[in-house]
Amino acid sequence: MSEQMETAGEVQAERRLNMIEAINEALDIMLTRDPDVIIMGEDVGYFGGVFRATAGLQAKHGKTRVFDTPISECGIIGVAVGMGAYGLRPVPEIQFADYIYPGLDQLISEAARLRYRSAGDYIAPLTVRSPFGGGIFGGQTHSQSPEALFTHVAGLKTVIPSTPHDAKGLLIAAIEDNDPVIFFEPKRIYNGPFSGYYDKPVEPWKKHPDSVVPEGYYKIPLGKARVVQEGEALTVLAYGTMVHVAEAVCKAKGVDAEILDLRTLVPLDIKAIEASVEKTGRCLIVHEATRTSGFGAELSALVTERCFYHLEAPVERVTGFDTPYPHSLEWAYFPGPVRIGEAIDKLLKD
Amino acid sequence: MADPARPSDSNRAPLALHVPEPKYRPGDQADFSHIDIGAPGDQPRPDEGIHPSQMAGLAYGLVRVLGDDNQAHGPWNPRLDPETLRAMLGHMALVRAFDERMFRGQRQGKTSFYMKCTGEEATSVAAAMALAGDDMVFPSYRQQGILIARGYPLIEMINQIYSNRADKLKGRQLPIMYSSRDHSFFSISGNLATQCPQAVGWAMASAIKGDSRIAATWVGEGSTAEGDFHSACTFAAVYNAPVILNVVNNQWAISSFSGFAGAERTTFAARGLGYGIAALRVDGNDALACYAATEWAANRARGNHGPTLIEYFTYRAEGHSTSDDPSGYRSAQEREEWPLGDPINRLKKHLIAIGEWDEERHAAMDLECAERVKATTKEAEKNGILGHGLHHPFHTMFEDVYEELPWHLEEQAEQAIRERIAKFGTERPFG
Numbered sequence: 021m022s023e024q025m026e027t028a029g030e031v032q033a034e035r036r037l038n039m040i041e042a043i044n045e046a047l048d049i050m051l052t053r054d055p056d057v058i059i060m061g062e063d064v065g066y067f068g069g070v071f072r073a074t075a076g077l078q079a080k081h082g083k084t085r086v087f088d089t090p091i092s093e094c095g096i097i098g099v100a101v102g103m104g105a106y107g108l109r110p111v112p113e114i115q116f117a118d119y120i121y122p123g124l125d126q127l128i129s130e131a132a133r134l135r136y137r138s139a140g141d142y143i144a145p146l147t148v149r150s151p152f153g154g155g156i157f158g159g160q161t162h163s164q165s166p167e168a169l170f171t172h173v174a175g176l177k178t179v180i181p182s183t184p185h186d187a188k189g190l191l192i193a194a195i196e197d198n199d200p201v202i203f204f205e206p207k208r209i210y211n212g213p214f215s216g217y218y219d220k221p222v223e224p225w226k227k228h229p230d231s232v233v234p235e236g237y238y239k240i241p242l243g244k245a246r247v248v249q250e251g252e253a254l255t256v257l258a259y260g261t262m263v264h265v266a267e268a269v270c271k272a273k274g275v276d277a278e279i280l281d282l283r284t285l286v287p288l289d290i291k292a293i294e295a296s297v298e299k300t301g302r303c304l305i306v307h308e309a310t311r312t313s314g315f316g317a318e319l320s321a322l323v324t325e326r327c328f329y330h331l332e333a334p335v336e337r338v339t340g341f342d343t344p345y346p347h348s349l350e351w352a353y354f355p356g357p358v359r360i361g362e363a364i365d366k367l368l369k370d
Numbered sequence: 371m372a373d374p375a376r377p378s379d380s381n382r383a384p385l386a387l388h389v390p391e392p393k394y395r396p397g398d399q400a401d402f403s404h405i406d407i408g409a410p411g412d413q414p415r416p417d418e419g420i421h422p423s424q425m426a427g428l429a430y431g432l433v434r435v436l437g438d439d440n441q442a443h444g445p446w447n448p449r450l451d452p453e454t455l456r457a458m459l460g461h462m463a464l465v466r467a468f469d470e471r472m473f474r475g476q477r478q479g480k481t482s483f484y485m486k487c488t489g490e491e492a493t494s495v496a497a498a499m500a501l502a503g504d505d506m507v508f509p510s511y512r513q514q515g516i517l518i519a520r521g522y523p524l525i526e527m528i529n530q531i532y533s534n535r536a537d538k539l540k541g542r543q544l545p546i547m548y549s550s551r552d553h554s555f556f557s558i559s560g561n562l563a564t565q566c567p568q569a570v571g572w573a574m575a576s577a578i579k580g581d582s583r584i585a586a587t588w589v590g591e592g593s594t595a596e597g598d599f600h601s602a603c604t605f606a607a608v609y610n611a612p613v614i615l616n617v618v619n620n621q622w623a624i625s626s627f628s629g630f631a632g633a634e635r636t637t638f639a640a641r642g643l644g645y646g647i648a649a650l651r652v653d654g655n656d657a658l659a660c661y662a663a664t665e666w667a668a669n670r671a672r673g674n675h676g677p678t679l680i681e682y683f684t685y686r687a688e689g690h691s692t693s694d695d696p697s698g699y700r701s702a703q704e705r706e707e708w709p710l711g712d713p714i715n716r717l718k719k720h721l722i723a724i725g726e727w728d729e730e731r732h733a734a735m736d737l738e739c740a741e742r743v744k745a746t747t748k749e750a751e752k753n754g755i756l757g758h759g760l761h762h763p764f765h766t767m768f769e770d771v772y773e774e775l776p777w778h779l780e781e782q783a784e785q786a787i788r789e790r791i792a793k794f795g796t797e798r799p800f801g
Binding site for chain 1: 506508538539540542543547549550551556557559560561564566567568569570571572573574575576577578579585597598600601602604605608770771772773776777778
């Protein structure tokens, strides 16, 4: 992890943050460093955001840098595209990923294609932040994981952090990136990593090593996966909340898994995936999103195409079911320890 | 279904769905005498700081300057000098000559597609001339007059239309979807009305930075039905953005008459009032009125008084595009019967009436425009026409998707070039 960090200044004292605090700090740093960075969205201004991610930023940086918007995702993204064309670096927030759809035309038809269609005349250097994922009894419209809608769009980058340390470094990198970035924040792990064992108490970030977040500016390059743990028995490809769930299940089962936190889905760190699967010969893909045409299908196809002769078992996918996200049956839907455990058993059968 | 057994239903008349229908279909004799166009000079020109609630008359009326006597009337007369008027006429004439030639080029198979703006030249040319050259414009696909008024080289327009090896957009875009940052002309998108909130965002950015530049956007009346138009109006009003929202009401959205965008109930200008946006409804075939309205709105925006919505009341004289045949859905007489005439003819007659122009000069200008476009077309054809092999190298197809090529695009670029070589033995069979 340390070799991927660009730190500015001296070695800092150890300091622990949760993911919200890390995101807030990244935004604060970028507002301070770059006068063209603008934050806007529903309730992000005076109130500081429904998840507190922008708390204090308006008071510190002013109303023309951090401001509330009308409830219009189409307007938020469309206006951000225009600001980007002017030369600003907007960081719009969509309150829940479930509500990003009214802004899809502006994201897919405009932001993603602006550089291409104008041959570089205009760019859309936006970073769309949005809380995503389930496991919080959010029901159908506060739990979705729509990343595959964005990974399918040429011109967009999709980033999903799984720790406070990565959230800060990846967000700074996303804001500085000159391409439009969809930055999905797994809200289930805003306050602490989630093991998937929902009947056990949740640990706060303060007890996790990746809550040590350096002060000041650093970034984690987009397109680079993180090796969560090295192993020989199988490769687990995961991102967001599911990194922690997979880790807990492998630990509980005593499996010597190599777990990759993909961090960026597009561009994907294909080299890290190939190297790991070629070593282990087995691959488990885990995501919360629905199964059919989910990002796991792309990962499965890539692993099969590129590592076929190293594979000792078919690639396994553990995902959410192909249903809308239910409320009362959340834990039957969520790809938890039982489903992941079964897939591991199947992969390691012979 | 009404249930007769329920007393509350029994006395109710059946509801009826209203589906709008244009007055004239193919074969009908068009008659627009029901349209109230008012008299030139009959609208007041308020101070640019006026509150939108005081603008109902201007939103439902029609700002007109040029009368049937070919003279300029009333407070909206922008009092332009003859040289500026002749330049305006020249730009509009060049746009029309360009449209004629490019339409023919499509019919000759030199390109796949074209869209004329015949009859609407004033709504882009005059408006562009009333803006500063570095005010940012977010056009739709029917404002080629802005590029011409801003001096964008004709050859670049034609190279783009031909998608040839000199096309600045590298053959990626459908013809007429121009882009020129140097001319503060935003990249045109095929997705309707998306440019509206973008223009508002650009204007907000200009205000955030304490700049003095403003933004203007153009949208057809049909596209005002898109959600983006509503978003744009809301954001423009909320943040008092220095933006001009132009609605070119040319009566037709492909085959759908303006009634399907709501024109049977209100004017498009009047929509602005509901948002708290200053609103002007203008004779879109009166170049002086178009200029004056934009000048007023630009002054308002620059004075931090906020956005303006301008409806240009005009008529789409030709088909929607080279893929469209209007004889399938509207009366062939409409163009001739349109009560606001033709914008080029009206400005020409005005210049003649004030002794600054004559038929001979006009004929010479038309000839010069046609010759200029023809010569430029020949020049552009040296760079290739669509499908004749003179295009950009294959690798450029993969560039600019992102700032840098990710591995998967590098791999796909290699594949495309491999396929090319397999077919022709060389990547660039046409040199």
